[in-house]
Amino acid sequence: MSQRAVIIGAVAAGSKAACRYKRLCQNAEVILIDQDKYISYGGCGIPYYVSGDVSDEKELRSTSFHMVRDEKFFRHDKGVEAMTGTRAFAIDREKKTVRIEKPDGTQADLSYDRLMLATGSRAKKLNIPGMELENVFSVANLEQAMAIKEQITTGRIENAVVIGAGFIGLEMAEALSDMWEIETSVVEYCDQIMPGFVSKNLSQMGQHKMEQNGVTFYLGESVEEIQGQDGRVSAVKTEKRTLEAQLVISAVGIEPNSDLARDAGLEAAPGGFIVVNDRMQTSDPDIYAGGDCVQVANLVTGKPCYYPLGSIANRQGRVVGTNMAGGDARFKGAVGSFAVKLFDGALAGAGLTPETAAREGYDAVGIQVGQFDRAHFYPEKEIIFLELVVDTKTRRVLGIQGFGGEASGMYARVNAIAPLLQYHPSVADISNLELAYSPPFASAMDIVNAVANAAENHLDGYYAPAHMEDFVQCWNNRDCGKYFFLDCRAEADAKSFEEKYPDIWKSIPHEQLHARINEVPRDKTLVLVCNTGVRSYEAQVNLAAHGITDAVSVGTGIAGMKECGMRF
């Protein structure tokens, strides 16, 4: 007797599960339901479709060999019956049926042997006036993306406001600003972009990159109202200002589509995410779930978490497909690896940030370094920045984040550490981590090793780092008489600083430090700087040998300050 699987939701996890199950059980009947018209699309590609990098939405719904993944494709190529425009609105777990409403409004009961919920997520809606106005969008599905693109291709949109500086917000801001030259502002409630994903220091590098490309940021501001004229949006009012806006994109997070699961009595976590085991089974073993609507384990903290990412949804879909077919595949959890392109820059990371680690109760420190992405003698190269998040008590590595150029292979560095996080690596493990090395691709001691070296030096008491924000604080209080800035770079680089700030800034190239030790004041907190933190660290060690220990070394140096857009 042939088995029937019903899968609700046909974007990433659902489509993957359907096809995988069908491949393994060629005799099974597989029904894939989605309430939307467009299915099986690359949702993460929406910003590139809006920007025009991807010219046609069909490309987001096509295979790599250019077949559009529509009902016909699923039927003939995959042997899967796809029903679009079809809403599943009740599950009878006793009878094992799903009640559906078809495009023509008729209802029916679909029986199932195996059921999967891949109902995804929806955009969180701000509870403010004006959200219903025309040209106020979110980006939760392809239809909304098409509506945005339709608006901007009219050429009549001159300014836009994006609410939320998470990665969808930033990608959309880039899309609007870069290709359509729309004056774009981003309003974010937190005091940094990518909150929870990177530290403030790294966020400033990403923000500066976007500012250089014309995007304006209003951080630490909440939107109070969206204002309109004749039913269309005209402005966004925050607590501090009113921004003209002919188009608004709200990207303030997601919430799971889990009403169906809840109504069926399946176990759900706070926030509504569906609880599944590592086989992706819900509390009803005949019902699987995967994708944005489920809760998974955070492999760093061991606690429940959710990762609404297409990459994770696909892996979960395959696990469900295998298990529906009687296999035993496991999805152990995730560490939240991510990468986001910001014009020609990139932020990437995995695991905890210093802030999220502190929230989880770790006594964590973030150690940052700057270093060339390739051998420093190789002609093409650039300085990139990496932060290693370490539990100071156990020396365990909790996370990795960084900023660099789009082509710098920042994601390659994150990829090297992220898979290890579940094994609870120590700083020493990363110090010796073996990376594929050749001068055109990496350094002999790659920045991945360098950041772990720096973390070890800190934990062992040799290195007292200052983050950029510590430096800024010292700098802003430079007239209080407490701080003295010692510049360890070559004279030529340091001279202009020394001349401009003779009372507080001194140039002693590192190789002259021993000989000129008497020129170093012993009654101030020394702020040691060089270009990327290598020489200032060495200076710190040398100073300690001379009994001078009230000193901090700016980990990412002048290069890091430049990357953040600091000016002296």
Add this chain to the structure above:
Amino acid sequence: MSQRAVIIGAVAAGSKAACRYKRLCQNAEVILIDQDKYISYGGCGIPYYVSGDVSDEKELRSTSFHMVRDEKFFRHDKGVEAMTGTRAFAIDREKKTVRIEKPDGTQADLSYDRLMLATGSRAKKLNIPGMELENVFSVANLEQAMAIKEQITTGRIENAVVIGAGFIGLEMAEALSDMWEIETSVVEYCDQIMPGFVSKNLSQMGQHKMEQNGVTFYLGESVEEIQGQDGRVSAVKTEKRTLEAQLVISAVGIEPNSDLARDAGLEAAPGGFIVVNDRMQTSDPDIYAGGDCVQVANLVTGKPCYYPLGSIANRQGRVVGTNMAGGDARFKGAVGSFAVKLFDGALAGAGLTPETAAREGYDAVGIQVGQFDRAHFYPEKEIIFLELVVDTKTRRVLGIQGFGGEASGMYARVNAIAPLLQYHPSVADISNLELAYSPPFASAMDIVNAVANAAENHLDGYYAPAHMEDFVQCWNNRDCGKYFFLDCRAEADAKSFEEKYPDIWKSIPHEQLHARINEVPRDKTLVLVCNTGVRSYEAQVNLAAHGITDAVSVGTGIAGMKECGMRF
């Protein structure tokens, strides 16, 4: 009482150890000895110096902040006494002294508390006539590189032969051919380039890339003689031909400089590599060793191995420096991660290949796939190729290798798997491996996951892969009546093949397979092809459901054949 450390060898491991030790023990006296004039240089950068990418040898010996690492630098910047042109030729372990000969010919005994041997390696010398001729070089140190560059910058070298197609040989061949337009041939004893590093299939992709750029290969040939005229090389004679050559580079491997260690009675392994524990101590606990001259553990096999790589030497140097200072750093071993740029292509890998795994007694299989390096809808992208090496008995992953474009992030894929190899990951672990995803950097199901998916499908009996060489064998025997080639691509792509080879090649686009199943012959071995192996795998599964099981699917498809330079 201040301690004295003597370190013999000042390229990578030695310099690193000296500086690290000095930083940790500011009061220690550190003496760094090298018999050569140039020290602390990036040896891996030699091909880029020879090519002209790096214009001056000083850049290879400079820090990232442009200070040349000479004796003066070590003295003033590092507090390390560097003695160049100084040969250490005997160790008295009882008295704890090293006998040295200074540049002026005088000898002296240097006492030590801690000693490190970082004596490196030398080029293996072919035992054939003519090796002493002028313009026959190896590339074991900077002096040799400078001599090569001096020759080619005369503009009088029109043709060159490189002996050995390992990564140094290939990088040197690129350097000569690309920038200097020297007609360059590579002669290799094995029947492929990069033997032991990648499988034959992948090697063919790298070879084709180099051939497209003008390098000629003679594989499976050994050099019998180097011929000369007036004391200068004029030709290279192999068993099959004589190649004109005004310059010859011999790159047939290395052997350790370990005479000093052997004469001192330190334990050495076969081949002469110095035996060290994971603290990098030799059999004499006061004598450390690191770099090209030592033997380390292969973390995949658990057996001794050697990895003469600058990246590993640096890590070992830091471990030695820490331990000399009383710390407890460990170097557990290595998996042999590597990357090599071949013009605008790249080969990279880690761990065992199918061939080396078989030699180690594993029942291993190499599974290959081709896939875009980024989301397939993203405008910039290219197809790359990855091979996962798996133990079929335990499903353990033993290695990863791949070929792709220079900018494709091939090394990022290797970096994601290499650090895991020591934890003995299963294929399922790689199937679900979480990579930093965003369309400009990777696919939602990245090629790393795809290759593990394919390996699982193979181990579970769903997927019978054919490598390119299997395909070639079938193709070369296409008239024997045994094979039938079923093309699963779209008709437009497959048509010309079908028209040219109507008896043996048939186009049935995958989505038509069920409907046209009767057109599939049941008395032949089916060779299933599509562009990258996705549709041909699905066809294999579909055919099996129809009882047709005598079929193989070409894993890297037509795209892989093109990459190897195959023509129909």
